[in-house]
Amino acid sequence: MNKIDLDDHTSIIESLQSKYNGLPYPIVTTSKDSSITNLDTLTNLLKNKTCIFVGQSGVGKSTLINALVPNLEIDTQEISELSRQGRHTTSSTTLYDLPLGGELIDSPGVREFSMPKLEAENISKGFIEIEKLRSECKFNNCKHIHEPKCAVLDAVQKKKINMLRYESYLKMMSNIEEENYQ
Numbered sequence: 001m002n003k004i005d006l007d008d009h010t011s012i013i014e015s016l017q018s019k020y021n022g023l024p025y026p027i028v029t030t031s032k033d034s035s036i037t038n039l040d041t042l043t044n045l046l047k048n049k050t051c052i053f054v055g056q057s058g059v060g061k062s063t064l065i066n067a068l069v070p071n072l073e074i075d076t077q078e079i080s081e082l083s084r085q086g087r088h089t090t091s092s093t094t095l096y097d098l099p100l101g102g103e104l105i106d107s108p109g110v111r112e113f114s115m116p117k118l119e120a121e122n123i124s125k126g127f128i129e130i131e132k133l134r135s136e137c138k139f140n141n142c143k144h145i146h147e148p149k150c151a152v153l154d155a156v157q158k159k160k161i162n163m164l165r166y167e168s169y170l171k172m173m174s175n176i177e178e179e180n181y182q
């Protein structure tokens with residue numbers, strides 16, 4: 001989560017943290033202002049891996065990469081005052097070597113996210129907390145939507161699975177279900 005120098009982000013950070021609580025997706029707060037955050041946590045997470053920065057235009061992907069990799073000077077640009085949106089400064093995807101090993105990829109800012117065509121099974125594989133419970137559902141082809149004796153529904157009810165995460169799952173599943181009926 002970048003640009004934490006701008007506003008009081010405490011409530012947004014807290015809600016993100018509670019959504020991803022217990023899952024192996026760390027939230028790292030960053031700022032191009034090095035007096036506010038040092039980038040050590042991020043540097044260590046990226047080390048010896050191949051990672052990509054994705055997100056809307058103007059969130060500071062290229063700025064952060066400039067801070068993480070010396071002597072790059074990738075072009076960056078202020079967001080438009082009028083539209084309050086980024087100016088799509090980065091136009092191609094480029095891979096950079098990290099000083100401590102590994103690579104970091106800068107990508108053009110997305111206008112909006114859209115889903116590629118996915119199979120139901122692959123959607124649930126993307127939610128590791130859902131996937132973990134799959135074998136405990138009564139039916140081995142359980143979609144965890146309305147089936148009886150579903151371990152996932154049970155875990156949602158008992159608040160062992162975060163409701164917002166489950167809602168994201170349902171939303172993605174409903175997209176493909178609609179397509180199947182067309």
Ligand SMILES: Nc1nc2c(ncn2[C@@H]2O[C@H](COP(=O)(O)OP(=O)(O)OP(=O)(O)O)[C@@H](O)[C@H]2O)c(=O)[nH]1
Nearest residue numbers: 031032058060061062063076077078088089090109
């Ligand atoms: N206040 C503040 N501004 C930042 C921060 N990080 C980046 N910016 C500014 O945000 C603007 C956009 O940054 P970029 O790095 O060009 O954003 P980007 O995500 O690479 O944008 P695209 O290449 O268009 O996808 C620039 O003016 C940066 O100086 C930050 O932590 N705090």
Ligand SMILES: [Mg+2]
Nearest residue numbers: 061062089090
């Ligand atoms: Mg960029």
Ligand SMILES: [Zn+2]
Nearest residue numbers: 137142144150
């Ligand atoms: Zn189930």
